[in-house]
Amino acid sequence: xxxxxxxxxxxxxxxxxxxxxxxxxxxxxxxxxxxxxxxxxxxxxxxxxxxxxxxxxxxxxxxxxxxxxxxxxxxxxxxxxxxxxxxxxxxxxxxxxxxxxxxxxxxxxxxxxxxxxxxxxxxxxxxxxxxxxxxxxxxxxxxxxxxxxxxxxxxxxxxxxxxxxxxxxxxxxxxxxxxxxxxxxxxxxxxxxxxxxxxxxxxxxxxxxxxxxxxxxxxxxxxxxxxxxxxxxxxxxxxxxxxxxxxxxxxxxx
Amino acid sequence: xxxxxxxxxxxxxxxxxxxxxxxxxxxxxxxxxxxxxxxxxxxxxxxxxxxxxxxxxxxxxxxxxxxxxxxxxxxxxxxxxxxxxxxxxxxxxxxxxxxxxxxxxxxxxxxxxxxxxxxxxxxxxxxxxxxxxxxxxxxxxxxxxxxxxxxxxxxxxxxxxxxxxxxxxxxxxxxxxxxxxxxxxxxxxxxxxxxxxxxxxxxxx
Numbered sequence: 001x002x003x004x005x006x007x008x009x010x011x012x013x014x015x016x017x018x019x020x021x022x023x024x025x026x027x028x029x030x031x032x033x034x035x036x037x038x039x040x041x042x043x044x045x046x047x048x049x050x051x052x053x054x055x056x057x058x059x060x061x062x063x064x065x066x067x068x069x070x071x072x073x074x075x076x077x078x079x080x081x082x083x084x085x086x087x088x089x090x091x092x093x094x095x096x097x098x099x100x101x102x103x104x105x106x107x108x109x110x111x112x113x114x115x116x117x118x119x120x121x122x123x124x125x126x127x128x129x130x131x132x133x134x135x136x137x138x139x140x141x142x143x144x145x146x147x148x149x150x151x152x153x154x155x156x157x158x159x160x161x162x163x164x165x166x167x168x169x170x171x172x173x174x175x176x177x178x179x180x181x182x183x184x185x186x187x188x189x190x191x192x193x194x195x196x197x198x199x200x201x202x203x204x205x206x207x208x209x210x211x212x213x214x215x216x217x218x219x220x221x222x223x224x225x226x227x228x229x230x231x232x233x234x235x236x237x238x239x240x241x242x243x244x245x246x247x248x249x250x251x252x253x254x
Numbered sequence: 255x256x257x258x259x260x261x262x263x264x265x266x267x268x269x270x271x272x273x274x275x276x277x278x279x280x281x282x283x284x285x286x287x288x289x290x291x292x293x294x295x296x297x298x299x300x301x302x303x304x305x306x307x308x309x310x311x312x313x314x315x316x317x318x319x320x321x322x323x324x325x326x327x328x329x330x331x332x333x334x335x336x337x338x339x340x341x342x343x344x345x346x347x348x349x350x351x352x353x354x355x356x357x358x359x360x361x362x363x364x365x366x367x368x369x370x371x372x373x374x375x376x377x378x379x380x381x382x383x384x385x386x387x388x389x390x391x392x393x394x395x396x397x398x399x400x401x402x403x404x405x406x407x408x409x410x411x412x413x414x415x416x417x418x419x420x421x422x423x424x425x426x427x428x429x430x431x432x433x434x435x436x437x438x439x440x441x442x443x444x445x446x447x448x449x450x451x452x453x454x455x456x457x458x459x
Contacts, residue, residue, distance in 0.1 A: 123303070
């Protein structure tokens, strides 16, 4: 039976890993490759590196080369700046296993389809910054700060099978463990899409509650996994009922 | 013993991760499409990410389809990983019916329900093969939407995801892994180490 995953998130801004608080405030952490190596050693189930300032600059391939040189043995998801199928292929050729796309879902859905054709839809994750507002579920365009309903082209990409999982980002609560807005899960309108949840997660009680949702395939944690050593193993140990790989302690054989 | 691993470069995906995994085990690993370099390898590795027809076309464009077939039929050790494992069988229905390398009887079809198999899953080793037996119940990382079907005699391990999926195959000195051992942390490294040792050992007379 496929297991649920704890994903370690490394947020990168200007080439430096940062602690992020709602994508509004940032504290520098250092070399993303060092953080990735730690997460790898601590046995996180996947690593998501999100370069949040790439915009139209394309993916940071030099960053990927540094990550590849770290010799990770953990699956790597990479997002940030991917504008075309060619760039997604370059990202995978540089060491990523999967990619996230955000703006591309809206700007060029045909490119998302092309990525799925080249790499397989299992490699494509839709990153969706969302919030439940009085007007209902709202997708946030981080370029303009404007919000709106989930666009039909995004729904179509899921319906056509070009995207394998949805990364629901609670951008308002990102950076504060235990504050993820659980209403996002109920409000997300695509009932068959497997979900990766991110933003304000890491507290054991809430993580356990969300893992009990059949649609939730993975929970992604940022700051908490990077500011405290072995937080991955500690969280896994605190979730005995979740269908997770057991905590792994490098060098102990456990 | 330190071995030389020839990672076949036909333009398909994440080769550096595979190369680094073998380096971490203490082996020499060369990524190349040059047949004279591959000739010097103790173990050939056929990795792969993407779609089956494109991968077969890229192999053929470099003359590597014939090279891999001839090498395996001559008894040289061969490991296929993910799409590379799928290429070992006779045909695939991905996108359109496409002939594979035909080194292992079987075919590739879409996962039941047309979904994906993404994430960590436990291996169930199906036979007594000492190469695979220590990996029974080990969790490894899968990321695919098509799967192989092979005769029972070629099955080495399965995984369950609503249905039973072939996770590993073996036919003499040919091994295929549907999952990514290079991204399966300690469990993957341990299996890769045994594969190198077992396949590179001289075959019994």
